[in-house]
Amino acid sequence: xxxxxxxxxxxxxxxxxxxxxxxxxxxxxxxxxxxxxxxxxxxxxxxxxxxxxxxxxxxxxxxxxxxxxxxxxxxxxxxxxxxxxxxxxxxxxxxxxxxxxxxxxxxxxxxxxxxxxxxxxxxxxxxxxxxxxxxxxxxxxxxxxxxxxxxxxxxxxxxxxxxxxxxxx
Numbered sequence: 001x002x003x004x005x006x007x008x009x010x011x012x013x014x015x016x017x018x019x020x021x022x023x024x025x026x027x028x029x030x031x032x033x034x035x036x037x038x039x040x041x042x043x044x045x046x047x048x049x050x051x052x053x054x055x056x057x058x059x060x061x062x063x064x065x066x067x068x069x070x071x072x073x074x075x076x077x078x079x080x081x082x083x084x085x086x087x088x089x090x091x092x093x094x095x096x097x098x099x100x101x102x103x104x105x106x107x108x109x110x111x112x113x114x115x116x117x118x119x120x121x122x123x124x125x126x127x128x129x130x131x132x133x134x135x136x137x138x139x140x141x142x143x144x145x146x147x148x149x150x151x152x153x154x155x156x157x158x159x160x161x162x163x164x165x166x167x168x169x
Contacts (some may be wrong), residue, residue, distance in 0.1 A: 014052045021045035023068060029077045108160060111135075111152045113142045115165055128162060137162045 024041030031037070040043055053059035058065035122144035128137045137150075137160040144150060144164050154161035 011052070014048055017044050017051075021048060022069065022073070026073060026077075029074065060143040106158065108155045108158060111160060112155055113152060115149055115151045116162075118146050118150055119146050121146055122150070122162070129147075135160060139163060 017140040021041045021044030024037045024044065028035065028038030028041060040055060049062045049066065051126050053062055111130065114130055116128040116135075119129050119134060122128075122137065122139045122142075122143050124139040124143075126137065126144070127134050128150055137152075139150075139162055140153075142164070144162075149165040150162040151165045153163050154159055
């Protein structure tokens with residue numbers, strides 16, 4: 001009886017607001033962005049519940065039906081995504097491989113054997129000045145005070161390992 005009474009309260013404006021809300025949610029599902037269409041859709045659906053429901057119980061029933069519809073729409077979009085039926089702008093087609101010139105880490109091998117001056121204490125990490133270029137480095141665990149001359153002994157990716165320079169005179 002409650003459902004029949006609920007359906008009798010639905011007006012043309014309520015149906016338009018409901019359909020517009022669902023359309024905005026579907027747009028959000030297939031066009032990622034800042035969530036504006038999804039937010040508008042949710043807001044329209046909440047407004048629809050508020051203007052249609054005569055009692056709190058009717059509002060809860062409508063919210064449950066609405067949540068079920070949104071779950072069904074989301075399930076359909078996940079199914080379509082798993083089968084590969086997605087809009088082309090949702091799929092990244094460019095690759096970032098070394099063959100195409102992409103490198104996530106700058107090659108710092110040229111620093112091997114270079115000397116510099118510790119700017120901060122190295123305990124074991126800190127900053128060293130290499131001819132006016134300040135770089136983050138690490139020592140092999142030993143403490144090196146600021147102003148000490150250091151040399152690069154190892155480079156692994158962007159990790160630069162130094163030791164206190166040994167004076168051979």
